[in-house]
Amino acid sequence: MQILIVEDERLIAQTIADLLETQGDQATLALDGPSGLQAGLENRWDAIILDVMLPGMDGFQILRTLRARGIITPVLMLTARTQVEDRVEGLDSGADYYLTKPFSGQELLACLRAITRRPGPVRENVLSFGDLRLELSSCLLTCGGKSVRLSRKEFEILGMLLSQPDRVVSKEDILRRAWGPGSEADGGSVEVYISFLRKKLQHLGSRCVIRTLRTLGYRLEWGAEP
Numbered sequence: 001m002q003i004l005i006v007e008d009e010r011l012i013a014q015t016i017a018d019l020l021e022t023q024g025d026q027a028t029l030a031l032d033g034p035s036g037l038q039a040g041l042e043n044r045w046d047a048i049i050l051d052v053m054l055p056g057m058d059g060f061q062i063l064r065t066l067r068a069r070g071i072i073t074p075v076l077m078l079t080a081r082t083q084v085e086d087r088v089e090g091l092d093s094g095a096d097y098y099l100t101k102p103f104s105g106q107e108l109l110a111c112l113r114a115i116t117r118r119p120g121p122v123r124e125n126v127l128s129f130g131d132l133r134l135e136l137s138s139c140l141l142t143c144g145g146k147s148v149r150l151s152r153k154e155f156e157i158l159g160m161l162l163s164q165p166d167r168v169v170s171k172e173d174i175l176r177r178a179w180g181p182g183s184e185a186d187g188g189s190v191e192v193y194i195s196f197l198r199k200k201l202q203h204l205g206s207r208c209v210i211r212t213l214r215t216l217g218y219r220l221e222w223g224a225e226p
């Protein structure tokens with residue numbers, strides 16, 4: 001598994017990384033809040049181990065931001081503080097588990113195993129980002145209380161954008177995926193479907209927008225004014 005460790009105490013971070021590597025996992029370290037958030041937003045981790053007290057931005061704030069951006073990676077929070085309120089705040093911000101320092105290596109591994117094998121209908125059947133949820137079985141796109149059904153091509157295209165938010169998806173990739181290899185469709189067809197999707201996002205009142213990046217492709221971004 002690819003695991004992100006956000007922890008400013010270098011010794012603890014390195015000890016955890018070494019422990020994970022003996023298990024065959026790959027660990028990446030972030031040693032302060034802002035770099036932890038940035039790494040977390042890459043959305044390519046199987047789990048994130050997140051300290052609470054961090055320079056620059058605390059773990060609760062990082063976690064709330066990740067969840068608000070649609071990132072559902074399992075998160076194990078670490079803290080030296082033992083107050084019940086912290087624990088509650090951690091779980092309220094979207095943590096999957098909470099471990100109080102000092103903890104044993106075995107305890108940490110057991111927690112990680114527990115959160116990464118969670119049965120995950122959310123992880124498997126729904127793609128979400130920002131205020132959008134796309135149900136994979138029904139092609140239903142939901143935002144707040146409203147929903148619309150997507151056509152097959154709209155579904156393929158939005159699925160690509162939702163599964164890698166904040167990254168650019170090229171027109172060529174969209175053509176290959178939604179129309180299949182050898183199709184005679186061209187970039188103009190992609191533009192037409194992108195405009196259909198934009199109308200649907202508008203209709204839903206979503207704050208996600210599909211941004212066009214000239215010559216590069218499209219990117220789904222969160223936080224536009226409704």
Ligand code: CA
Pocket residue numbers: 007008009051052053054
């Ligand atoms: Ca700390």
